[in-house]
């Protein structure tokens with residue numbers, strides 16, 4: 268299962284995902300509508316799954332865990348986020 272997506276794009280989608288999740292939580296708190304809480308939780312899960320699938324080292328394909336690591340913990344490959 269080798270999927271390739273540039274890490275800078277992955278990170279951007281991740282940031283957008285979590286921004287929308289935060290917005291949903293704020294809107295939910297402001298409007299008291301459960302719907303936004305469900306959307307927020309759903310989006311958070313989707314964003315996490317997306318990260319698990321694509322947040323991988325370009326060299327060895329292992330899961331990076333953190334979007335801030337500069338070097339792969341497994342093979343030492345430099346990770347470029349820009």
Ligand SMILES: [Zn+2]
Pocket residue numbers: 324325326327328329339340341342343344
């Ligand atoms: Zn690696």
